[in-house]
Every structure is written in structure tokens, then in C-alpha cells.
Amino acid sequence: MSTVDKQLDEIASTITNQLPDRISVTDVTYEGPELVIYTRDPKEFARNGDLVRNLAGQLRKRITVRPEPDSLTPEADARAAVLDVIPDKADVSELDFHEDTGEVVIQAAKPGMVIGRHGSTLREITKKVGWTPEVVRTPPIESSTVSNVRSFLKQEREERRDILERVGRQIHRDQMSDDEWVRITTLGCCREVGRASFILSTPETRILIDCGDKPGSDDTPYLQIPEANPLNSLDAVVLTHAHLDHSALIPLLFKYGYDGPIYTTEPTRDLMGLLQLDYLDVAAKEGRSPPYESAMVREAVKHTIPVEYGDVTDIAPDVKLTLHNAGHILGSSVAHFHIGDGYYNVAFSGDIHYDDTRLFNGAVNDFPRVETLVMESTYGGRNDYQTDQADSEQRLIDVINETHDKGGKVLIPAFAVGRSQEIMLVVEEAMRKGEIPEMPIHLDGMIWEATAIHSTYPEYLRDDLRDRIFHDDENPFLAPQFNHIDAGQEEREEIAAGDPAIILSTSGMVTGGPIMSWLSHLGGDPDTTMTFVGYQAQGTLGRRIQNGWDEVPMNGGRGRGGTLSLELDVETVDGFSGHADRQGLENFVKTMNPRPEKVLCVHGDERSVQDFSSALYHNYNMRTFAPKNLETFRFK
Structure with a gap:
């Protein structure tokens, strides 16, 4: 008899002794982190x-x-x-x-x-x-x-139950080692934005946190290094949120032998599947070989164990996981790991927004203990201060009014998840209040589907928005101005030739997808305003256009290559990013009580992580690091 079976027999005996005689217990087993009676x-x-x-x-x-x-x-x-x-x-x-x-x-x-x-x-x-x-x-x-x-x-209920039972036995196995230590190895997103991936190791356990791609690049996380292998011996994968720079390559793990659990929130599970399938679709349309097939996306969904914010969950014999709201996108999480019996605590911020937004309550930073914090630094540079939210919204309204007066279109490259819904709320309210003229708001790509998922999980939205959707019967996402584009090129051509309108289209960094078609239709129109409302990573076409390029390569759109001359106006409206700015990042750390002893500054370009690391060290007397990829840090 295995030690887990003995453990279950003892638990069954304890339960039987505690229950009245009239209640029978026929079996006791583990399913994932839960005990099932x-x-x-x-x-x-x-x-x-x-x-x-x-x-x-x-x-x-x-x-x-x-x-x-x-x-x-x-x-x-x-x-x-x-x-x-x-x-x-x-x-x-x-x-x-x-x-x-x-x-x-x-x-x-x-x-x-x-x-x-x-x-x-x-x-x-x-x-x-x-x-x-x-x-x-x-x-x-x-x-x-x-x-x-x-x-x-x-x-897949029957197979999923088998998976959960196997995972449960793995979680509740006896510890094999008397040693105690904690290590973090960086597999990506260090001194760069994208391909987020880390290994958290103890003598008992190896956990992979995130596994994403890098926008505008073919670079992938360093999954081939010894710390990550063999993949099938990883105890768990924890996903902070669904954006592709954190989730795109999780199905690849299953292609190469991983067969364990993925812990994340329920909306992240659904958004993960949506974005990964689109990732494959875009690769196929652009003639690139996808790194995995859709069957691996289904495997990832099947192996996902949803965790609610605030629930303390056993994920290994010596590790408990708690997810907290990160304020970044729907279901995004700060992942807190409690290691051993009070031995050590590590938190991974994922991507955070510290202050409340129209969509979400601000990020949670209230933990009983955190000795080491792995902290995003996307806007960690010394001058990375975003415009006040009210000022940002007013600037967007001004851009829309100016463009409408010219008879043009406002073209907004937007991430399907998060920024699109934020912009939808701002524009819907502005039209309702008469601050901008009534006009169609066209949603292209996955934006409408992502919006539907937001409405499915209102408990993850900001309190007042949740109440509007379900208690006051005033769902702003159902406003009649919103039009989901589902007829493809023909509908786009008709809109491009028509009256003033607002167009939200993926991809948010202009790295493929329907935004390329809109560029081909509207790029030569001086009355159109292309308006950036989200972060544009280095190396992406969005960053180049933002920096003033007026000749851009077109490898898609209406099927033609070559270059396109841009005559449209280009505007950047700061303040809508799902990331905290420099002040928000500092406030997240400053208001932690107690503060962490060490901070690893990651997920930012080289200048941003070094500036932010230096600021935390000088202002709060903390040990800080701006690691490179493939570094390992031992704690205790």
C-alpha cells in the first residue's frame, strides 16, 4: 500500500469517527487539491x-x-x-x-x-x-x-477525473527530502517585454510560472535548459493571465511531454483557449509553421484546475498557492507561493495595474508574508508616468471629435482582452452623455468574443460595473452602437468607404490580424487618425508607426506584400495601459506591509528594469536585482 493510500485510510477513519452513525462513507480520495468524500x-x-x-x-x-x-x-x-x-x-x-x-x-x-x-x-x-x-x-x-x-x-469528465486523481496523489505524496532551499530561474522576460517564464524550485518541487511568446520576435522561453527538464517531471504550471506574452506556449509543454495541472482563474482558462487558437490561426494565415496543433490547446484546457482569488490551494507537498487580483485584465493574478511550513514566501506580480480602472479594482498587495517579489517593470523607467485617467479619456474624446469633424475614421489598434473593453466603456458613456457624436463603433477580430467572456464573469469586474451588468439591467457592452464585424473584407471595405466611425481592431501592437487589413484600407487616408492606446513593444510595427515611420511593410492585409505609404494621422493617448506606470509600480511595493526583502525587476526593457531596480534600492533600502535571462537565484 502506498503512503498516499495509507494517508487516505487514516483520513477516512477520522471522518467516520466524526460523523453520526446514520451517515455512511463509501470512499475517500483526492481530486487535485480537494479531498472528495x-x-x-x-x-x-x-x-x-x-x-x-x-x-x-x-x-x-x-x-x-x-x-x-x-x-x-x-x-x-x-x-x-x-x-x-x-x-x-x-x-x-x-x-x-x-x-x-x-x-x-x-x-x-x-x-x-x-x-x-x-x-x-x-x-x-x-x-x-x-x-x-x-x-x-x-x-x-x-x-x-x-x-x-x-x-x-x-x-471529457471521465478523463478529467482521472487527471485530478493522479494530480491529487502527487500533491499529497510524502516529502522525500529534508533539505530546504528555494530557487528561481529566469527563462524569459528579463530586460525585455515578452516570453514571460520562470521556474520556482525546492528540493521537492518544480513549478513553471507562465510560458509566453515575445511580440514581434520568434524568441521563445529557454525551456531546453536543465532546470526546466524533463518537462514531464514538472509538478505544476501556474498562469498569471491569458495575454500571449504569458500564455502562448503553454500548449507546447503538452506537445513535449508535460501531463500535469495548470492553475489559473476560470476566466483566464477561457481567454487562454481563445487567444491560443487565434495565435495558431494568425500563424497559418501568415504562412508560418505553428509551434503546436489545436489538440494541444484542448489538452491545456483539460488539465486546468481553476482557482478563485483568495483561496489557499495545495499544489505540491511543500507549496501552497494563492491567487490575488492583479487589476490588469480579466482574471489576471498576482501569484503568491507559501513554501514549506512557514519557510519562505515568493510572489510573482504577473502584469499589474495598481489603481482602479473602469474595468477592474486595483491590484491586491496585501499578503501575510513575502520575502521575495518578482515584479513587472514594463513602465519602470524614471520618466514612465502615465496621464491621469480622466485626462486620458478627455484626450481620446478630443481625438474622436476632431477626426469626426474631418469626416474621417478613428482606427484604434487594441488588445482584444482588456484595453478594448476599457475603450468601449469610455466611448459608450461619451456618446450617451453627448460628448461625442453618435456613430458606429466597429469591433474587429476577437474583441466581441472577448467582451462576451467579460460579461460571463462579472464577479471579476469592478464592483460598480458588475452591478450595472447584473443588477440594474444596464449592460454597457450591449449598447446599440457596437457592431461586431463578421463579414470580413467585404464589410471592412464598405466601412472604410463610408461615414465617420470608430474602429477597434486586433492586434494591439500591429503584428498581424485584421489591423493589417484596416491599414491597407485607411493608411492612405489623411482624414483617418490611428490612435494608440496600449503599450507598443520594441520591434513591433506598432512601435515603428508610433515613432514616425510613414512607409511600412505589408505582409498580409488583402494578400499583397510590398510597402504601404501612410498618410493618416498618428496619435498616442497614454493612460489606458493595463500596466501600472512608474508611480503605480512604486506604490505597489511601497504599500506592502511587510515589504519584501528582495525584488527581482523583470518584464521591461533594459532601461526600465534598471531604473526601477535602482529606485527601489535607494528609496526603500531593499535588495533589488535586474536579472538577465538564464540566471538562477537561491533564497535561504
Whole structure:
């Protein structure tokens, strides 16, 4: 018998001793970080809501109770009973029963009403029918991505359960070493923006944090080095957020043998799949060989274990993970690692925005302990101060009005996730208040689909925006001015030849995608204003246009190569970046209590990371580093 089996036997014995005689336990197993109790008496568990809570506190584990199939009310009877318990105002759209796990997935427009106060309605459902309810939100804007992910995970439930059981046994295995140390190895995004990737190592565990590409370059993370290999012996992958410079190459891990878990938030999982599939599509259209196939994207989704903000989750025998809001894009996280029994704590900022935005609450920096912080420095240069948000919004409104008066179009290269939705909110409000004229707002590329995913997860949005979407029935993303471009070139040509309009199009750094088509249509129009609202990395076409290039290569668009002469106006409106500026980065570190002992400044060009590292050292007396790629740091 393995040590995990012995451990489970002891836990089962403890549980049995704590439960009343009328409640049976048929099996106890691990599924990922959770302990799962199987019983023929789920209704009894539901009648005593404190049972699971007390067991979880005693065992110091997250617990799920699953009913044995023969204890369940037949599906036809259960369906009627479940609907009878749930208030009509919850607006249930679907009930999906899964006999293998004893779960009923309830899709509703108002999940809170299905859950009830402190979970009272959920317990009432289990008391009546025995099934364990799982609640998901009916998306107010239909998202093919969310629908496809949910359908795929339902289809793969049996294999996914096997994966979770295997992961659970790996997490709860006995520690093999008495040594204690912590190391971080940099595989990318050091003195550069892009290809974020790190290895966090202990004597027991190796965890990969992020695995992205580099915009405007073929450079990839250094996955071939000994610290990262063999890939199939990595214990876990943690993804801070879905942008491609952090997530693009995660499917590549599965191509080369990795078969373990990915920990991230639920919206990041969905956005990751969306962006990775588009990444493959763009590569194919541009005649490049994609680094992996779509089947590997599905593998990544199947191996993802969603984690909610603030939940402390065991991911290895000696590592606990907690994700916190990073304020950058939907589902973005600061990843906090608690190593050993209070031995050491490391936080990876991912990409952060310190202050509140229209979309998100500002980044969380309240941790019990952090000895080392790995900190993004995109705008860490000494002069990298962004315009105040109100001033930025007014400048954008001015650009739109000036361009409209000329009879032109405002062309905004935008990241599908985050900046597009921020701009949508600003422009929708300005039109509603009469600050700019009514005109169509065309959304090209993945922007509409990404917006639908935002509406699916309002609990990750700023408090007042969430309330507008679901409590006041005022979803700003459903404003009639928004037009999703779905007819391709023909629709673009018609818009380009038409009346004044605002066009938001991917890609945000002008590195491919439909923005190239818009350039071919509008690049020669002096009445058009190309307006940059997001960071343009070195080496990208966006940065070159921003710096004044008026002859640009066209390897796509309408299928023609060569160069294009630009006659349109070019404007940059600062203040809409999803990244904190220099002041925001400093404030994030300054207001941490206690402050970290060491800071590794990463994810910025050479000047930015060195400026920021120097400032933290001189202003706050911290040990700081501006590492290069392939460096390893040992702590303790």
C-alpha cells in the first residue's frame, strides 16, 4: 500500500469517527487539491451544514461531498424538485445531470439566487434530491468560447477525473527530502517585454510560472535548459493571465511531454483557449509553421484546475498557492507561493495595474508574508508616468471629435482582452452623455468574443460595473452602437468607404490580424487618425508607426506584400495601459506591509528594469536585482 493510500485510510477513519452513525462513507480520495468524500447519505450532509466545515477545519483540506449513484433521486423527479426549490427570478436556463459524479450543473442568469444566503438554497437542493449542485452563470452575451469550453469539459469528465486523481496523489505524496532551499530561474522576460517564464524550485518541487511568446520576435522561453527538464517531471504550471506574452506556449509543454495541472482563474482558462487558437490561426494565415496543433490547446484546457482569488490551494507537498487580483485584465493574478511550513514566501506580480480602472479594482498587495517579489517593470523607467485617467479619456474624446469633424475614421489598434473593453466603456458613456457624436463603433477580430467572456464573469469586474451588468439591467457592452464585424473584407471595405466611425481592431501592437487589413484600407487616408492606446513593444510595427515611420511593410492585409505609404494621422493617448506606470509600480511595493526583502525587476526593457531596480534600492533600502535571462537565484 502506498503512503498516499495509507494517508487516505487514516483520513477516512477520522471522518467516520466524526460523523453520526446514520451517515455512511463509501470512499475517500483526492481530486487535485480537494479531498472528495463519497457517501450514500448526501441529504444528511446537507441537513447539517457544519459537518463539512468542521471536517475541513480539522483536516485542513478543502472538501467536496459526492453522492453514490444509487442514493440519487431519479433525474426526471430531481429536475422538477430542483426547479421547485430555486426562485423563478433566478432565471434558470439549463439543468445538466452528471450521474458519474452526482452533480447537477445549474445554469442561471442570477447564480446568487440559486446559491442562496450562505449556500442555503444549494443545501436545500441536496436535502431534497441528493444531487450536488454546481452553479454557472448564463452569459448575457453568448460566448462560443465559454460554451465550447463547458461542452468540452463535460465531454471529457471521465478523463478529467482521472487527471485530478493522479494530480491529487502527487500533491499529497510524502516529502522525500529534508533539505530546504528555494530557487528561481529566469527563462524569459528579463530586460525585455515578452516570453514571460520562470521556474520556482525546492528540493521537492518544480513549478513553471507562465510560458509566453515575445511580440514581434520568434524568441521563445529557454525551456531546453536543465532546470526546466524533463518537462514531464514538472509538478505544476501556474498562469498569471491569458495575454500571449504569458500564455502562448503553454500548449507546447503538452506537445513535449508535460501531463500535469495548470492553475489559473476560470476566466483566464477561457481567454487562454481563445487567444491560443487565434495565435495558431494568425500563424497559418501568415504562412508560418505553428509551434503546436489545436489538440494541444484542448489538452491545456483539460488539465486546468481553476482557482478563485483568495483561496489557499495545495499544489505540491511543500507549496501552497494563492491567487490575488492583479487589476490588469480579466482574471489576471498576482501569484503568491507559501513554501514549506512557514519557510519562505515568493510572489510573482504577473502584469499589474495598481489603481482602479473602469474595468477592474486595483491590484491586491496585501499578503501575510513575502520575502521575495518578482515584479513587472514594463513602465519602470524614471520618466514612465502615465496621464491621469480622466485626462486620458478627455484626450481620446478630443481625438474622436476632431477626426469626426474631418469626416474621417478613428482606427484604434487594441488588445482584444482588456484595453478594448476599457475603450468601449469610455466611448459608450461619451456618446450617451453627448460628448461625442453618435456613430458606429466597429469591433474587429476577437474583441466581441472577448467582451462576451467579460460579461460571463462579472464577479471579476469592478464592483460598480458588475452591478450595472447584473443588477440594474444596464449592460454597457450591449449598447446599440457596437457592431461586431463578421463579414470580413467585404464589410471592412464598405466601412472604410463610408461615414465617420470608430474602429477597434486586433492586434494591439500591429503584428498581424485584421489591423493589417484596416491599414491597407485607411493608411492612405489623411482624414483617418490611428490612435494608440496600449503599450507598443520594441520591434513591433506598432512601435515603428508610433515613432514616425510613414512607409511600412505589408505582409498580409488583402494578400499583397510590398510597402504601404501612410498618410493618416498618428496619435498616442497614454493612460489606458493595463500596466501600472512608474508611480503605480512604486506604490505597489511601497504599500506592502511587510515589504519584501528582495525584488527581482523583470518584464521591461533594459532601461526600465534598471531604473526601477535602482529606485527601489535607494528609496526603500531593499535588495533589488535586474536579472538577465538564464540566471538562477537561491533564497535561504
